[in-house]
Amino acid sequence: MLGIMRKYKQSVLIKIVFCVIVFSFIGTIFLVWGRGDKTDSGDFAAKVNGTKISFDEYQKNYYRMKGIYEQIYGRSMTPEMEKQLGIKKTALESLIDNALILKEAKRLGIDVNRDEISAEIAKMPAFQKDGVFNFDQYTQMLKANRITPQNFEESMEEDMLVKKTREKIKERATVSDQDLLQAFKKQNDxxxxxxxxxxxxxxxxEVKVTDQDLNSYLQGHQEEFKTPEQLSIAYAVLDPAQFAAKLTVSDEEAQTYYQKNIDRYQGKGGILPFAEVKEQAKADALKLKSTKEAYEKVADAVNKNLKNADINAAAASLGVKVLETPLFTEKAPATALAGEADVIKKALFLKQGELGGPVETSKGIYLIKVKEKIPAAVPPxxxxxxxxxxxxxxxxxxxxxxxxxxxxxxxxxxxxxxxxxxxxxxxxxxxxxxxxxxxxxxxxxxxxxxxxxxxxxxxxxxxxxxxxxxxxxxxxEANTADFQKSKEQLKQALLPKKQQETLDNWLKELKSKAKIVINPAITAD
CATH class of the missing domain: 3.10.50 (Chitinase A; domain 3)
Structure with a gap:
């Protein structure tokens, strides 16, 4: 296969073609095709007629689909959005479909030859330089992603075979004159x-509500009426700025910080040289150093007082005051904790009477103790x-x-x-x-x-x-005199739907005859 691919090193400009692989897929290409060694790890997502779909393969397909949705929506997928879109279910079903299609392709005598695989790989912008396939870029990119050319090309072959088989099945679709006439009448009647x-x-x-109705509804909809968990905390905050006067940052430390965080120092013409931002880099490095010092001090104070959960002693060792909040909920936090999501998250994790920290926020380093915790409950x-x-x-x-x-x-x-x-x-x-x-x-x-x-x-x-x-x-009813004139246009409009119906029905039949076992852990959530 690599021998075939080398001929593209000297080829003329290859026209960029996006067939099934649209531009948004390029960022996740190695999640799909870079499956690594196909050894059986003992776990599986599903079994299709005895053929295992590994959990790793399912995870990669799931993250690929999730990534595409995030590109489409321009935001991260929340668990609620994922559930609504059915991303996990779709990821697994597509792999099951592919397993069935690959087996059926063999029965139908459909295959993909090496030249077709080579040509498809050569079209991919990820492997092109100046619009032309570059063999060195191809091998280097695979190596960087820890994918062997053999595994990548085998996966490409499978993907292309699935696509070719789908297209062959779609070719079976026909649009009858009756279909066309119905479409004509629907559009014109x-x-x-x-x-x-x-x-x-x-x-x-007209509705009558009984006590039995109320009890039954409450039993089946408890989450609707459950009061949220409430808690109150004692807390203290250590300001890292108080350590700044005692600390220094050398030129070498500032330059190291600059190099690790170089994207912070952007100018109109790009990255600004260190000499121009030296003082700013020093100030930023000092802030980081102060925060680290404060964090370690709080961690030490918490550890020394963890057993007795004595927040007053811990705060006294740091020279800070202990403050307290009234009862609050996660969605309606105490006024003093507004915007401090990490502190609230940590407090919710702790048990009543437990000391915790450090928690770093923009206001400083927190140590906290849960004073009271009232669990979520359904009122009578x-x-x-x-x-x-x-x-x-x-x-x-x-x-x-x-x-x-x-x-x-x-x-x-x-x-x-x-x-x-x-x-x-x-x-x-x-x-x-x-x-x-x-x-x-x-x-x-x-x-x-x-x-x-x-x-x-x-x-x-x-x-x-x-x-x-x-x-x-x-x-x-419309005059059917113009029906003959519009038949071809109607056919072109109806054919894609008919093709998809043909493919869907074919897949449905394959599934009905197949033995499919899905790992319960996949569908548990």
Missing amino acids: KIDLSFIAFSPAEVKG LAQIKTQVSQKVAEEKARELAKKKAEEALAQLTKGSAVKLQETGSFGYAPTGVVPRIGTSADLMEAAFALTTAAPAAKTPFKVGNSWYAVKLKQRT
């Missing part, structure tokens, strides 16, 4: 819907009956609104007389905006699938806070 709506606010007066129902009653009434009103919509829809299906409103005539809108109802892509799709033979929708639709039962009142 006009419909008028009859509907009836039920909102929780409208039916709330009698104390929070009003709040629980409100929640139960809201939930039951939502359920009743949906139930009434289902009952109304059953009457519409039977043709029974129901007082209805009308949307008026409208055309299909990809945005899902239905006149007089609101925005619902699902309702829009279902509405244009209704016919005079089956005019009522199969289920009610929730739009905003209301539930809607809908029925086709009238359909104005």
